[in-house]
Amino acid sequence: MRRTLSTLALLAAAGCGSYHTFYANDALWDPDVAVTTDGTYVRLPHAQQLIRLQENGTYVQLDLDGATPTRLVTTPDQERLLVFSQWPECKDDDEDIELVSDCPSDALVYHNELSVVDDTTVTPLGEIAPHMNALAFSEDGAIAVAYLDYENGDDIQIDGIADLGEVRFIRLSDGTEGRVSVGFSPERILFSQDGETAVIMSRSVVVAVDLETFEKVLEAPLRLDADDQVDPSGAALTPDGGTLLVTVVGSSDLYMLELGDEGAYWNLASLGAEPATLAVDAVTNRSVFVFAGAAEVDVLDNDGLDAFSQGLIEQITLDEPATDILMGAGFAVLYNNRNINTRDVYQLKLDSMELVEHVMDNPVRSMQLTDSGRYGVAVLQPEDSYTNDLDGFQDARWGLGVIDLASEDTISLVTESKPVGVALVEDDTSSYALVLLEGQGYLLYVDLANPSVPTLVDLPAPASALSTLPDGRFLISHTAALGLVSYLDPQTLEMNSVDGFAVAGLLREDVLPRRGEQ
Amino acid sequence: MMTATLLMLLNGPAHAGSADAADHEVSLELGTLGSRDENFSMFSSDGMLPSAGGRIGYAVMPRWSVLADYQYGRYGGGIESEVIGADGDYDYAYSDMDLTVHQLSIGPKFDLPVTHWLRPYATVQGMGLLGRLGFAEDGDEDSRVRYGDTAAGGLAAVGIDLVPGAPRARLHLASHLEMGYARAFALDFSDPDAGNTPADIGDIALGGYYLRWGVGIRF
Numbered sequence: 063m064r065r066t067l068s069t070l071a072l073l074a075a076a077g078c079g080s081y082h083t084f085y086a087n088d089a090l091w092d093p094d095v096a097v098t099t100d101g102t103y104v105r106l107p108h109a110q111q112l113i114r115l116q117e118n119g120t121y122v123q124l125d126l127d128g129a130t131p132t133r134l135v136t137t138p139d140q141e142r143l144l145v146f147s148q149w150p151e152c153k154d155d156d157e158d159i160e161l162v163s164d165c166p167s168d169a170l171v172y173h174n175e176l177s178v179v180d181d182t183t184v185t186p187l188g189e190i191a192p193h194m195n196a197l198a199f200s201e202d203g204a205i206a207v208a209y210l211d212y213e214n215g216d217d218i219q220i221d222g223i224a225d226l227g228e229v230r231f232i233r234l235s236d237g238t239e240g241r242v243s244v245g246f247s248p249e250r251i252l253f254s255q256d257g258e259t260a261v262i263m264s265r266s267v268v269v270a271v272d273l274e275t276f277e278k279v280l281e282a283p284l285r286l287d288a289d290d291q292v293d294p295s296g297a298a299l300t301p302d303g304g305t306l307l308v309t310v311v312g313s314s315d316l317y318m319l320e321l322g323d324e325g326a327y328w329n330l331a332s333l334g335a336e337p338a339t340l341a342v343d344a345v346t347n348r349s350v351f352v353f354a355g356a357a358e359v360d361v362l363d364n365d366g367l368d369a370f371s372q373g374l375i376e377q378i379t380l381d382e383p384a385t386d387i388l389m390g391a392g393f394a395v396l397y398n399n400r401n402i403n404t405r406d407v408y409q410l411k412l413d414s415m416e417l418v419e420h421v422m423d424n425p426v427r428s429m430q431l432t433d434s435g436r437y438g439v440a441v442l443q444p445e446d447s448y449t450n451d452l453d454g455f456q457d458a459r460w461g462l463g464v465i466d467l468a469s470e471d472t473i474s475l476v477t478e479s480k481p482v483g484v485a486l487v488e489d490d491t492s493s494y495a496l497v498l499l500e501g502q503g504y505l506l507y508v509d510l511a512n513p514s515v516p517t518l519v520d521l522p523a524p525a526s527a528l529s530t531l532p533d534g535r536f537l538i539s540h541t542a543a544l545g546l547v548s549y550l551d552p553q554t555l556e557m558n559s560v561d562g563f564a565v566a567g568l569l570r571e572d573v574l575p576r577r578g579e580q
Numbered sequence: 581m582m583t584a585t586l587l588m589l590l591n592g593p594a595h596a597g598s599a600d601a602a603d604h605e606v607s608l609e610l611g612t613l614g615s616r617d618e619n620f621s622m623f624s625s626d627g628m629l630p631s632a633g634g635r636i637g638y639a640v641m642p643r644w645s646v647l648a649d650y651q652y653g654r655y656g657g658g659i660e661s662e663v664i665g666a667d668g669d670y671d672y673a674y675s676d677m678d679l680t681v682h683q684l685s686i687g688p689k690f691d692l693p694v695t696h697w698l699r700p701y702a703t704v705q706g707m708g709l710l711g712r713l714g715f716a717e718d719g720d721e722d723s724r725v726r727y728g729d730t731a732a733g734g735l736a737a738v739g740i741d742l743v744p745g746a747p748r749a750r751l752h753l754a755s756h757l758e759m760g761y762a763r764a765f766a767l768d769f770s771d772p773d774a775g776n777t778p779a780d781i782g783d784i785a786l787g788g789y790y791l792r793w794g795v796g797i798r799f
Contacts, residue, residue, distance in 0.1 A: 089662040090661050120776075122779070123780060543675040568781055569713075
C-alpha cells in the first residue's frame with residue numbers, strides 16, 4: 063500500500079521532476095592537502111580516494127588497491143608523500159558477499175598500511191600497527207620513523223596485542239625497516255646532524271638508534287630507582303651533536319647526556335623552574351630555556367658542557383613569563399601563548415645578552431619569524447575586556463602584530479576575524495605576510511615595512527588553509543563542498559583556481575577490495 | 581463548425597477501433613523509472629523516480645503495432661556534506677546535484693482485446709539511455725560541471741488500453757496503464773577533462789520495475 067501511494071505521488075510529481083537530498087557521512091574533500099614537487103595530493107573522504115591535482119585543473123586518481131587514505135604526510139624535501147590508509151577484509155568467504163555492507167560485522171576486519179607515493183606511483187610499505195599515528199623524518203628525509211603520539215591519539219586502535227613503545231624505522235628508498243622497542247610512550251625523536259643516529263625519549267629512558275642498522279646503540283635511563291617515573295617534556299641536541307639536553311615533567315632539573323666517544327654519561331643542572339620549552343642556537347652555541355611559572359629566561363653556554371658547572375647557566379629576569387621560543391641566527395624571540403594575561407614579546411640577543419621588550423596590544427596566539435630574522439609576525443588573540451573604550455574594542459578582537467626586530471618598532475593591528483593562516487614571504491628587498499581570515503573572501507597582503515596599509519586580494523571563496531609550494535608560491539584551500547584550491551604567486555599576486563575535483567569517485571560503491579587474494 | 585467537426589471525428593464511421601484492436605496512437609505519459617543500484621539512493625530514497633514523456637504506436641497488422649516510447653526525467657537534488665573549515669572545525673555545506681535521463685525505447689506491441697474498449701497488451705522493447713550528471717556549488721551556476729554517458733538495455737511490460745467511445749469512431753480518446761521491468765547497462769560517468777586518463781566519477785544502473793500512465797488519441 064505504501065509503495066503504491068509512493069508511486070502515485072511520484073506520478074503526480076512527474077513532469078516537474080523530483081528533489082532529494084543526499085546526506086554524505088563525510089566531507090567530499092579534505093582541505094588539509096599535501097604538497098609535493100609533482101603536485102597537490104588531496105584526500106576525498108567520502109569517495110575514499112586519493113587524487114593528485116595539477117595547477118591546470120587536471121587530476122589523477124591514485125590506485126591504493128581499495129584502501130582508504132586516512133592521513134597524508136609529506137617528506138621534508140617535499141619529494142614524496144607517505145599515505146596512511148585502511149582497507150576492509152571480510153573473513154566470510156561467501157561468494158555473494160561483494161560489498162562491505164554485505165559482510166557480517168563479526169567477520170569484518172580492517173587493515174592499516176603505509177605507502178609511499180612518488181609521482182603517483184604507489185609503493186606499499188606494508189601493514190602498520192593502527193596505533194602508530196605519528197611520523198618523524200631524518201634530516202635528509204630518507205628515513206621515516208613511525209610511533210605512537212598519545213597526545214594526538216584521538217582514536218587509538220589495538221589489534222590483538224601491541225607494543226606501545228615500539229618505534230618503526232623505514233628507509234623510504236627501498237622500504238627496508240627496523241623495529242625498536244624504546245620503552246613506554248616514546249614522544250620525542252631527534253636526529254643527529256650527521257644523519258647517523260636517532261635519539262628517542264620515552265618515559266624514564268633515552269635510546270639512541272643507529273640509522274644504518276636500525277639497532278639500538280645506547281640506552282640511558284633517566285632515573286636511579288626503578289620506582290621513579292621521569293617523563294621528558296622537551297629535548298634538543300647541541301649543534302655538535304655531543305650533548306642531549308632533556309627537560310622533564312614536574313622538575314626544574316636539566317638532564318644533559320654526554321654522547322662522547324668514551325661513553326655516555328649524565329650531567330644534571332638546576333634551572334629556575336620547570337621549563338616550558340627549550341631551543342638551541344647554532345650561531346652562538348647557546349641553549350635557551352623559558353618557564354611558564356617564572357618570569358625569567360635561562361641561557362646555557364654549550365661550549366663548556368664537557369666540564370659542566372652551574373655557572374654556565376645565566377638567568378635573566380623578564381617582566382612576564384614566556385612559554386615559547388623562536389630561534390633566529392644569534393637571537394631568540396620569547397613569547398607566551400599559554401596565558402591570555404601576558405602581552406610581552408622579548409628579543410634576546412645571545413651574544414651580548416641584551417634583552418629588548420616589545421609589548422603587544424593583545425596576547426600572542428602564535429608567532430613566526432621571516433627567514434632573514436628581520437621581522438616577527440604574531441597572531442594576536444582576544445582577551446577579556448571590561449571597558450567600552452578603544453582599548454576595550456581592540457582587546458575583544460583578533461589581530462596581527464608585526465615586530466621589526468632591527469628597528470625594534472612594534473605595531474598591533476586589529477583584524478576583521480580570526481587569522482586562520484599566516485605565511486611569510488621575503489625577497490631581496492621586501493618582506494610580506496599573507497594572512498587568511500576566517501570566513502572572509504579576501505587575503506591580506508601585508509608589507510611588513512608598512513603593515514598599516516595592507517592590500518586586499520579577492521578570493522573566490524573564504525579560505526580554510528594555506529600551504530607553501532616547493533617553488534615558493536602558496537596554495538590556498540577554500541571552504542567549498544566540491545573542492546576549490548587557489549595557487550597564488552606572492553610576487554605578482556596572480557591567482558589560479560582549480561575546482562570541482564571532489565566529484566571524483568562520488569558515485570562509489572563499497573566494494574570489498576582484494577577479495578580472494580591470499 | 582469546429583464542434584461539429586470534432587463530433588464527426590469522434591463518432592463518424594471509420595476503420596479505427598476495429599475488433600482487431602491495432603490502432604495508431606499518440607499518448608502523453610507520466611511514469612516512474614526505477615533502479616536497485618545503491619548509487620541511485622543519492623537521487624531517490626525508495627529507488628524510484630518520476631518521469632514524463634510520450635509514446636507513438638503505429639499499427640502494422642491486426643493486433644500488432646510498433647511502439648516507440650520516450651521518457652524524460654530530471655532529478656534535482658543536493659548533497660549535504662561536511663566541510664572542514666579553518667582550524668579543522670567542521671561545518672556542513674550544500675552542493676547541487678542533478679541527474680537527467682532521456683530514455684528512448686522501441687519494439688512490438690501485441691494487443692489482446694477483451695472488448696473494443698478494454699485491450700490488454702504486452703510489449704518488449706529495446707532501449708537506449710542518455711544520462712547527464714551535474715554538480716554545482718550551492719547556488720553557484722558558474723561552478724556547474726556536467727558529465728554524460730549512454731547505455732543500452734531493454735524492457736518487457738504488460739498494460740491495459742482503455743478506449744472509450746463508439747467502436748467505429750475514427751478518433752478515440754484513450755488511456756493506458758502499463759507496468760513492466762527494464763534492465764540496462766550502467767551509465768558510467770567520468771570526467772574527460774581530468775587529464776590524459778578520464779577520472780572515474782562512478783556509475784548508475786537504471787532499471788527495475790516501472791509504472792506508466794498515459795492519455796492520448798487513437799486513430
